Amino acid sequence: MPSESPTPNDQVPLKACVNFAQRLLQTPSMPGEEAAIAALIASEMNSLNFDEVWHDAVGNVHGRIYGRERELPALVLNTHLDHVDPGDPDLWSIDPYSGAIVSGEDGERIAGRGASDIKGPLAVQVYSMAGLRRAGERPRRNVVFSGVVEEEIGGRGAIYWVENLDYEVGLILLGEPSSNELALGHRGMLSVWVTFPGRSVHASVPERGENPNYALASFLRCLDTMQVELGEHPILGKSTVAPTIVEVDTRSKNVTPAWTRVLLDFRTASESPASIRRFIDRVAGELTYTVSAGYESVPLTDSETLLAGFYTPPESEVVRRARAAIAKGMGRTPELSNYRFATDGRHFEPYGLPILGYSPGDEAEAHVAGESISIARMEESLRGHMQLLREF
């Protein structure tokens, strides 16, 4: 640890934070089943002398500590409460709900489903607030911890929070895994069904019909070669498209389909719904097809607005100030980075709220069997968070 760190070792509440993360991991919280973990977090914040702790109508849990300058817009520390399924237990060397301490190449780690995404980071957010209180300090502005439900299945908790927001927000800090670097955003998501019509006949006389699977095949071959035409955002990176689900109208093995459709999953910060439709049209060429909206809430319109999930430009004032404070706390300057995956930040972006990602979680650990988080990195993050709370 750097000697010039402004937070003495004994003021970083690492032990209690690790213990809290373990208890969070021992409390399963699949989407829609977050009540127990919300209650645990609320009782922890109450015992840590938060000024206000409350639940809302959809099961989100919130805690506020007043700042020295209460009139300033609040700093919000946001994480979700849910996690993905642990999957096949045989792929785990430990019980995924044990919160066991294991040793890795970089020292001790807490292991279990949700360690990096999102319970380790959640514990750091809560204990950075508690750490200041314990040191007899107040953050500069009001700080609100906001733990939201159902991020992994669409973001109902985040949407409810932002729609019902009744205080000013100066910055939302997402706890999604960023390895203690500063994430400026991520690409947006658009999923599109592309449907190819055919004429269904008995599979014994295929020449009498028109089998749409051949149209699909040539479409996918062209997509594979033409996807390089999709644009690139200078910070958020290259646009991608992945064909995922393929469906036909029939479940009979001896009937050729009346239609075939493929779901295209686009991730982009440089394309709009309209430019994606033009791209699909180029890929389809002479083929007959129709498009319809996939699973995401983003409508498939003619809008030319770019689809970025969220994006906070590197030259903005919040980036400069947050980066400087975190650097002082950690004793090293966080890199400016981006998320490959989508976050609840995309629900906040339309409201014009400044958003950044900063978290000790490791992106490579998210959603994998044997998920874990480095305790040393949690300590570094506690320092970064505490200094951000003091200065921002």
Ligand SMILES: [Zn+2]
């Ligand atoms: Zn997450």
